[in-house]
Each structure stands twice: as C-alpha cells, then as structure tokens.
Amino acid sequence: MATVKVVLRKDKVNQNTGLAPLYLRIIKDRKSKFISLGVKVEPKYWNEEKSVIRKGAVNYQELNNFILQKRAEAERTALDIEGTTKSATTKRIKDEIIGKKPSNFFEYAERKLSELKHTIAPSTHTTYGFYIGKIEKFLGHKNITFQEMDIDFIKRYEKYLYEEVGNKPSTVEYSFRVIKVMFNYAISEGIVDYNTYVFRQYKFKKPKAVKNYLNEEQFQALLKYEPPKQFLYDVYYDMFVFSCYAGGLRHFDTLELKWSNYNEQEERITKVIRKTKRKHQIKLPQKAVEIIKKYKTKKSKKSDFIFPVLSNDIDYDVSKELIYNVKNTINGKTNHFLRQMGRDLELPFTLSFHTSRHTFATRALNKGMRIEHVSKVLDHTDISITQVYAKIVNKELDKAMEIMDD
Structure with missing residues (x-):
C-alpha cells in the first residue's frame, strides 16, 4: 500500500534566500516519487515529526491548511488507483496526482x-x-x-x-x-x-544466429532418402533438394516457380525474389535440372507452377492476406515433413526448408566457389552476410586438421 508524506528537501536549499522546498513523497514497494508543493520555508520552521510549519513563519496557518489538503487529495488518489488496478506504481500515482494521463x-x-x-x-x-x-x-x-x-x-x-x-x-x-x-x-x-x-538504459544481448546445414555425409544420406508418396511429401522432398542445388532458393520462391521462369535452352531460372524484390538469375546445375524435368509434361503451360503444390487456376497475388495464408499453410506442411525426415536421418538439429539455403552456401564454398560468387547466387546485399558461411567452412577445416593429432 502506498503512503504519502510531506517532506522538506534540505538538499535543495536556496543558498541566497535560505529557503527549502516542500514536497509530497509517495512511497510504495520501497520506491519513492516526489511532487513539489510550490511552498518554500526556512528549515527552522519545519516540524518534521508532525509534518507542519511551525508558528512564527509567514502565513503558516494558510500554508498548513494547503499542505493538509494536498496530502489528503494525494492519499485519496493513491487509494483509488490501488483499488482499480494491479499496476499501481509510484510513477502511476504521481502522474495521476499531477494530472498527467499516462498512455496505456x-x-x-x-x-x-x-x-x-x-x-x-x-x-x-x-x-x-x-x-x-x-x-x-x-x-x-x-x-x-x-x-x-x-x-x-x-x-x-x-x-x-x-x-x-x-x-x-x-x-x-x-x-x-x-x-x-x-x-x-x-x-x-x-x-x-x-x-x-x-x-x-537496458541493452539486450542479441544472440548469435545458429545456421544449421547438412554436411557432405548428411547430404549424401539425404539423396538416398525415399520420401513417402503421400500428402505431396515426395514433392516437398524434391523442392528441398532442388533448393540445395539451386542457390538456396527460399521456400516460397521455390514454391511459386513457373515454367515461364525457366529457360530450358540455357537451363536458367529468372525470377523476382519475394524478400528483396530484385530480379534474380540462377544457372541451374544438372542435378537441379533433372529434378524439375520430372514435372514437365506435354500438357505443361508457361503459366503453370513447376512444382504441383499451388493451384494453376488461382491468382495468388489478389491480396496479401491470401498469399500469407497460403504461404503459412504450405510452409507448415513442408516443415512438418522435413522435421520427420530429419529424425529419420538422425540429424542433430531440427530440419527446416531454410536449411537448404545454408546447405547450398557451405557446400559451394567447400567445393571452391569464390565467396563473391556465392554471395551473388544467394542474392545477398552485402558480402559480409555471406562471410558467416566462410567462417563455418573454416571451422570445418580446423576440425579436419585434428586428425593429424591421432
């Protein structure tokens, strides 16, 4: 429960006049807030025990009545706030007393x-x-x-x-x-x-992001994995492996690839990336080409999606809400399958579609691709973002050298 006292601030004595100001002191949970009463007196006239101005001071009776009234008003305000809210802090009580309405x-x-x-x-x-x-x-x-x-x-x-x-x-x-x-x-x-x-005043230490990726042994195990041919799991699997080869293309960018994005002669994907809004080109390696060829039929149209997950008859750009709902639903289904596949492969981390992006980057660097080229393929705005993967590869090399100690 809050208490209200009247105190003389001797620490604020005016050196010229010798007068000290009177304040209301609000105390709650061992925390204090002060409110100036606009009254100043000589310290010798202040009765600290009774919280009144002694006889002899100018207008002491009128000032004591004023002090008594302000203290009573403050006590009523404190009681009202404590009776109506669970968050009755000294700051809240002070703001209410001085008429400053806080923002909820x-x-x-x-x-x-x-x-x-x-x-x-x-x-x-x-x-x-x-x-x-x-x-x-x-x-x-x-x-x-x-x-x-x-x-x-x-x-x-x-x-x-x-x-x-x-x-x-x-x-x-x-x-x-x-x-x-x-x-x-x-x-x-x-x-x-x-x-x-x-x-x-408060600085939260931002944690370092952990970039999970498949090392070469895990990646080869992935290629041997046989997904269930139900609930589009085999398509989700192909999309994931495709992304591992095709520059770590993000989930929704992979999902909405159309045959119009693919130049069959050049074996190249050209697409505006959802996140960056930039036009991006990727020359596909043969492994990626083999995956998408599985889905090409005589009936395939330029306007059709390469991976048969989204409906060819729906315009998903009609509204942001539609894109968001579809993206969330399919992302959830895809990652549900990938988590199960990760458990089947006994991976030491939870597998998600974004793992394909990290896997491409680390494999590309391990195979000797220059870091500026990796950065370009990933569509990074700054090469410093890509350098995170270079550090991962360097750690792998350091660990590999430990065999020399055996």
Whole structure:
C-alpha cells in the first residue's frame, strides 16, 4: 500500500534566500516519487515529526491548511488507483496526482495494429499481435502504461520468457523488438516522452544466429532418402533438394516457380525474389535440372507452377492476406515433413526448408566457389552476410586438421 508524506528537501536549499522546498513523497514497494508543493520555508520552521510549519513563519496557518489538503487529495488518489488496478506504481500515482494521463500500452498497440493492417506484411502484423498477446498473458491484465514498462518490468518479463515459457534467446529478442516498435511509434507521435524509453538504459544481448546445414555425409544420406508418396511429401522432398542445388532458393520462391521462369535452352531460372524484390538469375546445375524435368509434361503451360503444390487456376497475388495464408499453410506442411525426415536421418538439429539455403552456401564454398560468387547466387546485399558461411567452412577445416593429432 502506498503512503504519502510531506517532506522538506534540505538538499535543495536556496543558498541566497535560505529557503527549502516542500514536497509530497509517495512511497510504495520501497520506491519513492516526489511532487513539489510550490511552498518554500526556512528549515527552522519545519516540524518534521508532525509534518507542519511551525508558528512564527509567514502565513503558516494558510500554508498548513494547503499542505493538509494536498496530502489528503494525494492519499485519496493513491487509494483509488490501488483499488482499480494491479499496476499501481509510484510513477502511476504521481502522474495521476499531477494530472498527467499516462498512455496505456495495450490500447495504443491495438489501435496502431489496426492502422498498420494494410501497410505492413500480413505475417508481420500477425506476429506483432501474437507477441503483444504474450505480454498480456505475462501480466494477467491489460492495465499497464508505457511509463510503467521500466527496467524492472523488462527484467521480470525476460525472466518469465526464459524460465516459465522456455523461450530461446532469439524469441526473447523478438519479444523485446515488438515492444521497441510500439515505443518508437508512440514517441514519434508525441504520445510518449523519449525519456521513458526503457531501452535507452537496458541493452539486450542479441544472440548469435545458429545456421544449421547438412554436411557432405548428411547430404549424401539425404539423396538416398525415399520420401513417402503421400500428402505431396515426395514433392516437398524434391523442392528441398532442388533448393540445395539451386542457390538456396527460399521456400516460397521455390514454391511459386513457373515454367515461364525457366529457360530450358540455357537451363536458367529468372525470377523476382519475394524478400528483396530484385530480379534474380540462377544457372541451374544438372542435378537441379533433372529434378524439375520430372514435372514437365506435354500438357505443361508457361503459366503453370513447376512444382504441383499451388493451384494453376488461382491468382495468388489478389491480396496479401491470401498469399500469407497460403504461404503459412504450405510452409507448415513442408516443415512438418522435413522435421520427420530429419529424425529419420538422425540429424542433430531440427530440419527446416531454410536449411537448404545454408546447405547450398557451405557446400559451394567447400567445393571452391569464390565467396563473391556465392554471395551473388544467394542474392545477398552485402558480402559480409555471406562471410558467416566462410567462417563455418573454416571451422570445418580446423576440425579436419585434428586428425593429424591421432
């Protein structure tokens, strides 16, 4: 329960007049906030025990009545807040007393998500909503302001995500990223003061991303694997192997390849990549060509998809929502199969379609492809991104040299 006291701030004595200011001091959970009363007196006239101005000071009776009134108002406000919310901090009580209405985080986030629905990718919109929901689950309510999302809150939330939810560092980092996004929007709109931005003081150590890939032994085992001929598992398998050969083409880019993207004479794929929005060309190696030839029939049209997963009769670019829903559904089915295949192959990590991209990069470097060429094939914007794979290959070489110690 919060307590309200009137205190004389001797640490703020005016050296010229000898007067010290009076403040309301709000105390809760061993934390304090001060509110100036706009009254100054000589320290000798202040009765600390009774919290009143002694007789002899100018207008002491009127000032004592004023102090008593302000203290009573503050105590009523504190009681009201504690009776209506679970997040009654000293900051919240102080803001209410001085008439500064704090901004509710959830009210703002929900309104902002509604505004952003048609301006950001559906996947991003859904993800933001999911992570905001995690905050509500942690709190058990929606009554928290931006101002109350301080370092103490962030530390408690981080502990909850790690210890109770069992999140990995990358997931915790994204949880904080969503909070940062909402803070930045609110600050830019003048709704929240920059001084309340908790991440000015709290720095989350971003974890290093682990890039799982198939080494040569695992890759050869993959090529010998026989997928079940049901639920399109054999097609998902071919798409994965194709990507391992075809420059690590991402899942949805592979999925929406059409015969119009393929130059049969040059054995080359030309396509605008979804993520980068750039036109990209890949000269296919023979192993990749052999895979897609399996799906070419006399009835195949230029407008048909190479891999028979998407319907040739649907225009998937009609809306972002349609693309997002289809992408999510098929991605889930593909990775469900790949996880099972990974278990069958006894891989030490969870297999996903993106593993094909990492596998292409490490195999290409191991086989002597120049790093700038690998970067170009992967459609990286900066060669420094590709250098991560070079470090992986170097570690493999270092490990290989250990046989000399045997």
